[in-house]
Each structure stands twice: as structure tokens, then as C-alpha cells.
Amino acid sequence: MADQAMAIRKAPLAGLRGGSHAAILTPAAPASRISLRAAKDAVPALSAALGVTLPLRPKTSASSGKRHALWLGPDEWLVIDEDGADLMAAAASSGALHSAVDVSHRNTAVIVSGPGAEVAINSGCPQDLSLGLFPVGACSRTVLGKAEIVLFRTSEDTFRLECWRSFSPFVFGLLSEGAEDAAH
Amino acid sequence: MLLIYCPYCEEERSELEFRNAGDAHIARPTNIAEITDEEFEAYFFLRDNPKGVIFERWRHIHGCGRFFNAARDTVSDRFLTTYQAGEPKPDLNAQPKTSATLETYDEALEGAAQ
Numbered sequence: 679m680a681d682q683a684m685a686i687r688k689a690p691l692a693g694l695r696g697g698s699h700a701a702i703l704t705p706a707a708p709a710s711r712i713s714l715r716a717a718k719d720a721v722p723a724l725s726a727a728l729g730v731t732l733p734l735r736p737k738t739s740a741s742s743g744k745r746h747a748l749w750l751g752p753d754e755w756l757v758i759d760e761d762g763a764d765l766m767a768a769a770a771s772s773g774a775l776h777s778a779v780d781v782s783h784r785n786t787a788v789i790v791s792g793p794g795a796e797v798a799i800n801s802g803c804p805q806d807l808s809l810g811l812f813p814v815g816a817c818s819r820t821v822l823g824k825a826e827i828v829l830f831r832t833s834e835d836t837f838r839l840e841c842w843r844s845f846s847p848f849v850f851g852l853l854s855e856g857a858e859d860a861a862h
Numbered sequence: 863m864l865l866i867y868c869p870y871c872e873e874e875r876s877e878l879e880f881r882n883a884g885d886a887h888i889a890r891p892t893n894i895a896e897i898t899d900e901e902f903e904a905y906f907f908l909r910d911n912p913k914g915v916i917f918e919r920w921r922h923i924h925g926c927g928r929f930f931n932a933a934r935d936t937v938s939d940r941f942l943t944t945y946q947a948g949e950p951k952p953d954l955n956a957q958p959k960t961s962a963t964l965e966t967y968d969e970a971l972e973g974a975a976q
């Protein structure tokens with residue numbers, strides 16, 4: 679009998695390292711993610727079920743351990759669990775009317791860290807990332823060059839940059855150039 | 863870089879995050895199956911294309927994803943105001959005027975013609 683072939687899942691940016699001494703680029707570990715849509719009246723039940731309070735103000739996020747809820751729009755959130763927990767089941771257990779789409783493998787993320795992280799990202803992103811306007815915990819959907827991204831500031835000099843996996847080689851390349859510039 | 867104030871994000875963002883979505887405040891006829899071809903044409907195809915202030919729909923497609931409305935000067939590309947979808951047309955007299963910009967543009971046209 680023939681040996682059974684097993685497919686091995688390959689992370690889009692597996693093995694890549696990049697950046698400069700000013701801005702280090704590290705592919706983020708796999709995580710589970712949902713794109714969550716819900717009206718305001720469903721927010722309390724969903725927050726309780728997910729264990730993280732869905733933020734209602736623009737550009738804000740809420741975190742509980744390794745789970746993060748990012749405000750993307752008035753009725754839209756990106757929920758990320760870095761431990762890979764089943765977010766779909768958690769949302770479904772809320773009993774509240776909502777739409778959740780598992781985008782764990784649609785997205786991948788790059789961690790951009792270092793004193794030049796802002797400059798590296800701003801090489802392709804038009805948002806003002808100064809701490810006054812984009813403080814720790816701030817998040818936003820925006821663009822990096824031709825790619826749509828979701829930015830999430832996890833510390834003063836660290837960003838989690840989410841992008842669609844098919845755009846990730848472009849995003850990583852553009853960030854590498856930006857990180858080089860940030861070192862000069 | 864042109865900055866557009868998104869009434870849902872409550873801040874100015876780069877135009878790169880936005881898409882134009884055509885004229886605003888166009889009411890879809892409620893009796894659309896009964897209207898004449900001419901009436902349908904007027905509703906569906908005919909637009910004023912004004913030189914000056916236009917009310918448009920815009921979408922913050924690479925931001926919050928929301929459609930909203932804007933009053934924009936088609937000559938200067940200046941955004942006079944933006945407001946949430948569903949709100950009535952705002953009173954633009956309460957907004958700053960753009961005559962200085964228009965005069966500059968007209969002068970530029972005259973200069974080019976000479």
C-alpha cells in the first residue's frame with residue numbers, strides 16, 4: 679500500500695527575518711482571528727462570551743491576556759487570539775445576533791519593533807503614528823503602499839501589522855526598505 | 863496629501879484610504895417599476911457635474927469601511943464639510959467660503975489663455 683501523503687501547513691512568511699537595527703521585522707506566530715460584525719445591542723453579550731470588551735470608540739482596542747479586540751468600524755472588529763483559541767465557538771456561545779468569519783489564515787502579521795518602527799511603517803502608510811495621535815493600544819485599518827493593513831500598536835516602539843497573506847511578500851519587502859531608511 | 867475628515871473615525875485621514883462613490887442625496891423612486899424610461903434615465907444616469915460645490919458620497923474603504931457624504935468644491939478639490947450618511951444636506955453658509963481659491967484658479971485659466 680502506498681504511503682499516505684500529509685500536507686504540511688506553511689506560514690506565508692515562514693523563516694523570514696528582516697529590518698535594520700532601527701526597525702526589526704519578525705513574522706508573527708500563527709494566531710486565530712475573526713472578522714466580527716454586530717450591532718450595538720449585541721456588544722455586551724459578545725464581549726462577555728469573548729472575554730474581552732469590544733471597544734466602541736474609533737481607533738481603540740481592548741486586550742485580555744493574548745486576546746485582542748480591535749475596533750475597525752462602527753460595527754466591525756478584528757478579534758485576534760495569539761494562543762489560537764476557537765474564537766468562532768466563543769462568539770457563537772454569546773447567543774447574540776452577529777456575523778463572525780474565521781480569517782485566521784486569510785491574515786498574517788509582521789511585528790515591527792524598534793526606535794525606527796514608526797518611520798519604517800510610515801514609508802508606505804500615510805497615518806500619523808506619533809504617540810499623541812496613535813498611542814499604545816491604538817489600532818486602525820489603513821494602507822501600506824498598495825496593500826490594506828491593520829495596524830495595532832502594542833508598545834511605544836512595537837506594532838503588530840496585519841495584512842492579507844497574498845500581500846505579505848509585498849508588505850514584508852516594503853517594510854524591509856522602510857526599515858533600511860529608518861536606520862539612516 | 864489631501865486629508866479628508868471621516869465623520870465615523872472622527873479624524874482627518876489621507877485620501878489614499880478613501881473612494882469616491884458618486885453623487886449624494888439621490889432618492890430612489892419608490893414606484894420604480896411604474897416610472898417612464900425618461901424618468902428612470904434622469905434618476906439613474908443624469909448628473910449635474912457642477913463646477914463648484916458638489917454633494918458626494920465617499921467611502922472610507924481602507925478605514926472604517928463606512929459610506930458618508932461630503933460637500934466638495936470641484937474646482938479647488940477642497941472639502942467644505944463631511945457628514946454621516948442619512949443626515950440632511952448641511953447649511954454651507956455656515957462653512958468657510960472658497961472664493962479666494964476660485965479666483966486664483968480663474969486667474970490661472972486666464973493666464974493660460976493669454
Ligand SMILES: [Zn+2]
Pocket residue numbers: 868869870871872922925926927928
Ligand atoms: Zn472612517
